[in-house]
Amino acid sequence: MLRRTLPAVLVAFCAVAGANADDKLLLKSVNIDLPNGDRMFEGPGSDAANNNCLACHSAGMVLNQPALSKAQWRTEVEKMRTAYKAPMDPKDVDAIVDYLAGMKIAR
Amino acid sequence: MKKALPIGHRNLASRRHFLGTAGAATLALAPPLRALADSMVTLPLPGGPDERQITTAFPEKGALILQRTRPPLLETPLDVFDQSVFTPNDRFFVRWHWSLIPTEIDVTKFRLAVRGHVNQSLSLSLDDLMALPRVELVAVNQCSGNSRGYFQPRVTGGQWSHGAMGNARWTGVRLKDVLDRAGVKAGALQVRFNGLDEPVLPDAPDFMKSLDIDHARDGEVMLAYAMNGKQLPLLNGFPLRLIVPGWYSTYWVKMLNDIEVLDQPDTNFWTTTAYRIPDTPRANVRPGQTEFKSVPINRMPPRSFITNIKEGDTLQAGAPTLARGIAFGGDAGVSRVDFSSDGGKAWQQAELGKDEGKYSFRQWQIRFAPLPKGSQRLMVRCTSSSGETQPEAPNWNPSGFMRDVIEQTSVAVG
Numbered sequence: 001m002l003r004r005t006l007p008a009v010l011v012a013f014c015a016v017a018g019a020n021a022d023d024k025l026l027l028k029s030v031n032i033d034l035p036n037g038d039r040m041f042e043g044p045g046s047d048a049a050n051n052n053c054l055a056c057h058s059a060g061m062v063l064n065q066p067a068l069s070k071a072q073w074r075t076e077v078e079k080m081r082t083a084y085k086a087p088m089d090p091k092d093v094d095a096i097v098d099y100l101a102g103m104k105i106a107r
Numbered sequence: 108m109k110k111a112l113p114i115g116h117r118n119l120a121s122r123r124h125f126l127g128t129a130g131a132a133t134l135a136l137a138p139p140l141r142a143l144a145d146s147m148v149t150l151p152l153p154g155g156p157d158e159r160q161i162t163t164a165f166p167e168k169g170a171l172i173l174q175r176t177r178p179p180l181l182e183t184p185l186d187v188f189d190q191s192v193f194t195p196n197d198r199f200f201v202r203w204h205w206s207l208i209p210t211e212i213d214v215t216k217f218r219l220a221v222r223g224h225v226n227q228s229l230s231l232s233l234d235d236l237m238a239l240p241r242v243e244l245v246a247v248n249q250c251s252g253n254s255r256g257y258f259q260p261r262v263t264g265g266q267w268s269h270g271a272m273g274n275a276r277w278t279g280v281r282l283k284d285v286l287d288r289a290g291v292k293a294g295a296l297q298v299r300f301n302g303l304d305e306p307v308l309p310d311a312p313d314f315m316k317s318l319d320i321d322h323a324r325d326g327e328v329m330l331a332y333a334m335n336g337k338q339l340p341l342l343n344g345f346p347l348r349l350i351v352p353g354w355y356s357t358y359w360v361k362m363l364n365d366i367e368v369l370d371q372p373d374t375n376f377w378t379t380t381a382y383r384i385p386d387t388p389r390a391n392v393r394p395g396q397t398e399f400k401s402v403p404i405n406r407m408p409p410r411s412f413i414t415n416i417k418e419g420d421t422l423q424a425g426a427p428t429l430a431r432g433i434a435f436g437g438d439a440g441v442s443r444v445d446f447s448s449d450g451g452k453a454w455q456q457a458e459l460g461k462d463e464g465k466y467s468f469r470q471w472q473i474r475f476a477p478l479p480k481g482s483q484r485l486m487v488r489c490t491s492s493s494g495e496t497q498p499e500a501p502n503w504n505p506s507g508f509m510r511d512v513i514e515q516t517s518v519a520v521g
Contacts (some may be wrong), residue, residue, distance in 0.1 A: 025278070027233055027338045027346055031211040032166035034342075037176030056206065056307050058176040066154055066261035076263055083380065085311040 048095035070101035129272035137461040152256035169197040169339035178203035183270035189414035194273035224288030246466035255507030274468040279331035300325040303364040312376035345401035353438030391502035407437035436491030440465035450484040
């Protein structure tokens, strides 16, 4: 590892010439499978979050957010409902916000 | 959750047929291919959570920081940028807005539509595109929210460290050449770009971006069918991606299959509501401020990073030490890079590596002797060829866009 102390020899720039596209560049069809994400919201009150949030995105997105106030969580949930058209039952919004604001995430 | 996934929504099947892709975006049904968590990494973001998994579970991709599985947000670890100014395709960051991503693309059936305010609508195969004059350009692709996790106060969104960016040699055709074939009519205002990805929910806004007609026809904006000499990984937009040099990644529409010339301003959600920044220098407002005149995010300012010394490393006092990293000028080249080993009191000009073009990463390096003993902050500052220099104070806006402050790496000298 070229780290910290410099050897007597000057470390050369490790530029790798980007390979120029081959004139015979051929594109090949692709068929892949993508992982789905198996994390779920856990604990009391998590049903509303699991039922309403995971259609569009996996749980990790939420669990990676910084500490947010209840008002900030409500803004996020309302954005999902109004801007991104999440079909939430309005009574579920309160349940989701309560759950998210009460989450204990390791920080 | 399967019940909540309206896979058969809208006219998905007919649209796919029209597009000639047999891709079934059956993400919810696909089992995890490999263990998602291979190891963990600490980023570290102020206040946390700062632990992330390193994943190798995504096809055509190597080890990346898992920010979100579905739709994928995958970040390039900083040490990748220490290897080369070219980011390998399998380590290039990934960011999708909606999870209905075609997972199967037949190169013989794919078509690019060019339509709208043109003399003649086109339906171009990949062979048609590859028969047009071929151009190459090295350019940085950086997410609008790169480094969002360092905003203070923290803001919501993808909690990226500095790895929502990459640099590649893009090969393809000029957008101008494609538009000229269709013949843009007088009165054209903008060009709107759409890809094969679709929202899960029927009423949600399909992801589209647009450029002003003059920008679209500047001869630099291109359609890339190869990056670093190979076809794009599907997750980076195979088979065709818009390249908008010097502008943020949100404009670099992936799996591009539809180009629409508009004679009216684009009013779609992703232009009028999302990806907006304060209309202020450096998109900067008072922390917490949410009311301001906004404009669509656009060009990138200069940035620079130390890639061979990590936060928390210990350096030997007085010993000849190498610092090395990358810089880019945003929408201009790199004029100079300066380095400070004492928290910004004294600066030294670094040596620059090979110039791969004004839109590329440029490597820099410098030898220094860490002193005095104790905690020190290493800093690096890029000045672009247009004279723009990274500032000392961080910017703030509620979306966490456009971070460009001089970055710091805290080390122990002993």
